[in-house]
Amino acid sequence: MSDIRKWFMKTHDKGNNAASSKPSNQPKPSSDKPQSEKTVAGGQESSGRRITSKYFNSNKQKGKDKKEMQELPAKRKNMKDSEEIPEPKKIHEDDGDDSVLPTNKKKLADTTPTKKLKSGSGRGLPQKSAVLEESDEDDDKDAVSAAKSAGRGDGGRGAPGRSTSGRGRGGGRGGFMNFGERKDPPHKGEKEVPEGAPDCLAGLTFVISGTLDSLEREEAEDLIKRHGGRVTGSVSKKTNYLLCDEDIGGRKSEKAKQLGTSFLTEDGLFDMIRGSKPAKAPSQEDKKPVNKAVAVASQSKVSPKSQVKVPLSSRSPSNQAKPKTATTVQSSLMWTEKYRPKDPKDIIGNQSLVLQLRNWLKAWNEHFLDTGNKKQGKKQNDSGLKKAVLLSGTPGIGKTTSATLVCQELGFQAIEVNASDSRGKADSKIEKGISGSKTNSVKELVTNEAIGINMGRSKHYKSVLIMDEVDGMSAGDRGGVADLIASIKISKIPIICICNDRYSQKLKSLVNYCLLLSFRKPTKQQMAKRLMDVAKAERLQVNEIALEELAERVNGDMRMALNQLQYMSLSMSIINYDDIRQRFLTNAKDEDISPFTAVDKLFGFNAGKLKMDERINLSMSDPDLVPLIIQENYINYRPSMAGKDDSGIKRMNLIARAAESIADGDIVNVQIRRYRQWQLSQTSSVATSIIPASLLHGQREILEQGERNFNRFGGWLGKNSTMGKNLRLLDDLHVHILASRESSSGRDTIRMEYLTLLLKQMTETLRTLPKAEAVQQVVEFMNTYSISQEDFDTIVELSKFKGHPNPLDGIQPAVKSALTKEYKEQSTSRVVRVADLITLPGVKKVPKKRIAAILEPAGEEVEKGEGDALDESEEENSSDTEELEGTTKGEKLQSELQSLNSKATQVQLELKGTGNSSSKKTSGGRGKGVSVSGKKVAQAPKTTAKRKR
Ligand SMILES: Nc1ncnc2c1ncn2[C@@H]1O[C@H](COP(=O)(O)OP(=O)(O)OP(=O)(O)O)[C@@H](O)[C@H]1O
Numbered sequence: 001m002s003d004i005r006k007w008f009m010k011t012h013d014k015g016n017n018a019a020s021s022k023p024s025n026q027p028k029p030s031s032d033k034p035q036s037e038k039t040v041a042g043g044q045e046s047s048g049r050r051i052t053s054k055y056f057n058s059n060k061q062k063g064k065d066k067k068e069m070q071e072l073p074a075k076r077k078n079m080k081d082s083e084e085i086p087e088p089k090k091i092h093e094d095d096g097d098d099s100v101l102p103t104n105k106k107k108l109a110d111t112t113p114t115k116k117l118k119s120g121s122g123r124g125l126p127q128k129s130a131v132l133e134e135s136d137e138d139d140d141k142d143a144v145s146a147a148k149s150a151g152r153g154d155g156g157r158g159a160p161g162r163s164t165s166g167r168g169r170g171g172g173r174g175g176f177m178n179f180g181e182r183k184d185p186p187h188k189g190e191k192e193v194p195e196g197a198p199d200c201l202a203g204l205t206f207v208i209s210g211t212l213d214s215l216e217r218e219e220a221e222d223l224i225k226r227h228g229g230r231v232t233g234s235v236s237k238k239t240n241y242l243l244c245d246e247d248i249g250g251r252k253s254e255k256a257k258q259l260g261t262s263f264l265t266e267d268g269l270f271d272m273i274r275g276s277k278p279a280k281a282p283s284q285e286d287k288k289p290v291n292k293a294v295a296v297a298s299q300s301k302v303s304p305k306s307q308v309k310v311p312l313s314s315r316s317p318s319n320q321a322k323p324k325t326a327t328t329v330q331s332s333l334m335w336t337e338k339y340r341p342k343d344p345k346d347i348i349g350n351q352s353l354v355l356q357l358r359n360w361l362k363a364w365n366e367h368f369l370d371t372g373n374k375k376q377g378k379k380q381n382d383s384g385l386k387k388a389v390l391l392s393g394t395p396g397i398g399k400t401t402s403a404t405l406v407c408q409e410l411g412f413q414a415i416e417v418n419a420s421d422s423r424g425k426a427d428s429k430i431e432k433g434i435s436g437s438k439t440n441s442v443k444e445l446v447t448n449e450a451i452g453i454n455m456g457r458s459k460h461y462k463s464v465l466i467m468d469e470v471d472g473m474s475a476g477d478r479g480g481v482a483d484l485i486a487s488i489k490i491s492k493i494p495i496i497c498i499c500n501d502r503y504s505q506k507l508k509s510l511v512n513y514c515l516l517l518s519f520r521k522p523t524k525q526q527m528a529k530r531l532m533d534v535a536k537a538e539r540l541q542v543n544e545i546a547l548e549e550l551a552e553r554v555n556g557d558m559r560m561a562l563n564q565l566q567y568m569s570l571s572m573s574i575i576n577y578d579d580i581r582q583r584f585l586t587n588a589k590d591e592d593i594s595p596f597t598a599v600d601k602l603f604g605f606n607a608g609k610l611k612m613d614e615r616i617n618l619s620m621s622d623p624d625l626v627p628l629i630i631q632e633n634y635i636n637y638r639p640s641m642a643g644k645d646d647s648g649i650k651r652m653n654l655i656a657r658a659a660e661s662i663a664d665g666d667i668v669n670v671q672i673r674r675y676r677q678w679q680l681s682q683t684s685s686v687a688t689s690i691i692p693a694s695l696l697h698g699q700r701e702i703l704e705q706g707e708r709n710f711n712r713f714g715g716w717l718g719k720n721s722t723m724g725k726n727l728r729l730l731d732d733l734h735v736h737i738l739a740s741r742e743s744s745s746g747r748d749t750i751r752m753e754y755l756t757l758l759l760k761q762m763t764e765t766l767r768t769l770p771k772a773e774a775v776q777q778v779v780e781f782m783n784t785y786s787i788s789q790e791d792f793d794t795i796v797e798l799s800k801f802k803g804h805p806n807p808l809d810g811i812q813p814a815v816k817s818a819l820t821k822e823y824k825e826q827s828t829s830r831v832v833r834v835a836d837l838i839t840l841p842g843v844k845k846v847p848k849k850r851i852a853a854i855l856e857p858a859g860e861e862v863e864k865g866e867g868d869a870l871d872e873s874e875e876e877n878s879s880d881t882e883e884l885e886g887t888t889k890g891e892k893l894q895s896e897l898q899s900l901n902s903k904a905t906q907v908q909l910e911l912k913g914t915g916n917s918s919s920k921k922t923s924g925g926r927g928k929g930v931s932v933s934g935k936k937v938a939q940a941p942k943t944t945a946k947r948k949r
Contacts, residue, residue, distance in 0.1 A: 187214040191270065193223060198576065199543060200276030201229030209244040209252040212266045220266065225545050226577045227273055235261055243269060335566040336559050339534050344405045347398045348530050348558070349522030353391075357496075358406045360389055360515055361464065364494040386515040388488045388495040390470075392502035393519030396559030402519070403466050403496045412464040412494070464494045471499035471507055481510055488513045521556025524548045531561055540565070541574040549577055553584045593618070595625035599711050602630070602693035603637055603700065612690075616682060619689035623681060627665065627688035628714025633700070634658050636711075640698035658692035665689075729794040733787070740786035751798070758785070759799050759807055762792065766811045766819065774815060775822045782823065789823055 191214040206224050208217055208231065215223065220243060221231045235242060235255040241264040242256040256263065264272075341347045344354050367385050391399040400416075407414040470484065488495055497514060499507060522530075528547035535542045542565075554560040568575055568583060598618040601607065610618075619626050635655055642650040665687030671677045672684055702709050734747045737754070745754065761781060766774045782792065799807045808816070 185212050185214050185216060188216070190214050191267075193219075194270045194274040194277075196227050196273035196276035199228035200273060201227040202543070202545075203228075204240045205230045205232055205238050206241050206243050206264075206269075207232055207235050207239050207252060207256070207261075209242055209250060210246055212243070213245045215266060220269070222577075222581070223273070224269070225549060227276075228543055228545055228577075230545060230548075235259060241269075335534060335538075335562040339537075339562065341398070341401055341405060344402065344409055347402055347405065348526045350393075350398065350402065350519050353517045353519060354402050354406060356515075356517055357389060357391070357402060358410065360386075361406055361410055361412065361494055361496075365462075368492075368494075386513060387491060388497055388514045389517060390497045390499060390502065390507070390511060390514035391517050391519060392499050394521060394556060395500060396554075396557035396561075397519050397521055398558060399498050399519050400466070400468060403464075403498065407464045407466075407496075410462075412462045414464050414466050416466045416468060418468050464496060465491070467495060467497045469499065470497045470510065471501050471504040481506055485510060485513055522551075522558065524551035524556075527551035527556070527558060527561055530558070531565060534562065534565065535575075538569060539573070540569050543576065546575060546577040546580050549580045553580065593621045595622040595629055596711055598622065598626050599629045599633070599693075602626075602689060603633070603697045603711075605640060605698060607693060607697035608640070615690045615693070616685060619685040619693075620682070623685055625714065627662075627669075627685070628716050629711055630689050630692055631662055631716070632714045633711045634662075634692050634696050636700050636703060637696040638699045638701050639696045641695060642698075654695045658695045661687050661691040661695075726794075726798060729790075730798065733791045733794050736786040736788060736791055740784060742785050755795055755798060758787070759795050762795070763807055763811060766815050771812075771815050771818055775818045778819055779822050779826055783826070789820065 193215070201224055204224075206229055208220055211217075212220055224231050224243075232239065235252050237259060239256070239259070239261050241262050242252060243264050243266065244253065245265050253263070255261075344358065345351075347354055363385070364387075368387055391403060393399055404414050404416075467484065470481070484495075484497070497510065501507075502511065502516065502518060525548065528544050528551050531547045531550065532542070532544055534540075535547070550561055550564060554564065564583065565575075568579060572579065598621045601610070602615060602618050607615075639651055639654045641654060645651065665684050668680050668684040668687060672680050700709055700711070730747055730751055734750050737743050737745075737750060743750070743754065762778050765777050765781075768774070769777065781787075787795070796807050
């Protein structure tokens, strides 16, 4: 069963068979006008919509219509009756008549025709009118992509969700802002979607306008395409029908009227499709509309061999003649290779660029053959001719193929070098390109006398260097681009560079040396034509509409299109539109969907309609971010579950339940992360995302003024990262204070008990005492506790709280700068003890790197000085040993201290801006860390035994 049918409730099936069995309903697309009039009328009769245009109705049709009416389902017959007295305005008046039951329809039809139109509908029509206007304007704006817009995410194809979710961004006026606002078709899902003969709409081009009666746009588009019809975005001479259920005078309908395009209602379309269904299979062939494009493919079903044309240069006659079973090696070839164009003319699209490339290459010898002669080369460069060419464009559109074919055509030997093979910068000494370990292949190729000198004299030596993927160079390969440019300058052979992104930063300088040829994607029609040739050659039955869909899905990538087609051909010999859709539906499951989109959908007003597996897919699309975004935003949703409860109690209850679920999910999450219980992932998703979203989905609202009504990014990540940073800073401070030996408290104690006091001591002094005195006292204090300037900032930063004044408030800027100056001046040299490197039990070791950063220029010195011992430190620490004895931790600490102290180092630290750039190591000094300047900065009088916590 096709997808579209699954979406629809089969509410009525009456008369379907009757209609389909009548050959008279068979559309005749070959003669547009009469055909269209007939179907229009039919459709219109059965449509339950306001129809104001003369283009919909025609008295001429009445006789036929009556006959047709008898074949219509009872419901639609009633509709017809209603339209015999068209009262468009009444539709609005009868707005509230939703309670009319289908069984009453006939009766009501006689009295209030417009009411019958809405039978079975759950909604009134007045809204619809507005919606229609809105969407029609949207149509005109988004000409081609209008119908697709619903399925597209932010810049990406949203194939999987497209049909099931119904709509997406950009679906109505105002695009993003009106996300989810486009109204449903008034009789959505109430009509059975007919299934006609395959390709019954072949050769017909439709344009859809406005909201249809029961189908979403995408559904209508799918329906048409499935039956071989083509859907375009704007009305042109080629358009056969404007599919709309109401003429609201938009640009499309204006144009259609101008061009005399037939209007067709949704029901008309249904009739057309139903009518195409043959009573017996054989008669179908006779009645099938003649279509230039598709008929070829469909006829090929009968005698594929006889129908196969040979437009591809890649196919040899013998190849076609061979029966499928006889194909040997050829059949195992990738189609991309098998059908690789053999002549530049076979390349689809970009022919003018191919010609430019050809002309450039042809003229190269003439212009640059003597580039070795510096003078002449310079002159030639001045003429604006480039020695290299840069082909750019998205993958799989024929850049490499074009380059190789043009070379081949002009008798050049193409030497392909993948840029990644030779990116390292060559030794600058290698000018001559002599082979050797230091050279790279490019340098060698472009400078090789053997290649260049013989150019033009012998065909064999005409060479071209093709550098593929030049934009694929990594940051570390920048030398490669520079080298490439150098190679271009001295090259004696033409160089063709190929890249995907010409605007890549890495190629910024390269583009100045190259003739730029930007390849464009071939159109879907061009691709479909080519694919059709391949399909025929492979005896695959597929119609052009399906191939156009394939071309569109692969986004112009011919290589991918061929690969997909080949893959599908392995399991099927007839490929139709639905197969292509299905294939990409499966593929698209792996497609990236933004976590915001997933959350939008989960919290959306209609989220209640999502199936469980859809919800799981959405929440698992990014199992890390989706729960975080949900947690961040769930209280912003006014739950539709709460109904019209104004008290807010229901909402609070729902929020409480959601919060509980999120908390439960957190427990599961810990299991997953800590114990790698990945099998619990789905449980976690259910608890952290699905349940909260199910409880609270509805309309988002803002809770604070000025807040934007969009889902915020999860705050946890930012807060966690701030916490990590603060912990690191606190670690540093802790280590410094330990090193000062003024305290041996743990990190937490420092945070909880010391920080406020330290801050107070410093800031109060600065605030109250005279500048010089205050600065002097604070610097001394900082030195006593080994508090660096960064530590000072840490103390201030960690003491800031929302709603509390800044701890530095009230301190004059002049005092602050005086403090900085004084601190720096006093710190011309500062003793740093290797005590910084002590690992305390339970305390994370401070990375050497960070200490090196603190020490900055002296970082190296610390390491160098590791071998030097400070006797005094040993003495000091002998007492530690005593105290630490008896405990394992203590023993460890003791041994560490001993070993560290034996290596203790005093370094004279240069701080930035002191002017003295040399840092000296004072090894083996016995004095209490007396620095060269004679100022004891950090003393270590106390025993480290106190560090035991
Ligand atoms: N314009 C085209 N016309 C015909 N065939 C094409 C075209 N573009 C691509 N192909 C098919 O796709 C295959 C790959 O093409 P090619 O390597 O030239 O693409 P490309 O643009 O160089 O891609 P990439 O940037 O990934 O290197 C070809 O062998 C050919 O079969």
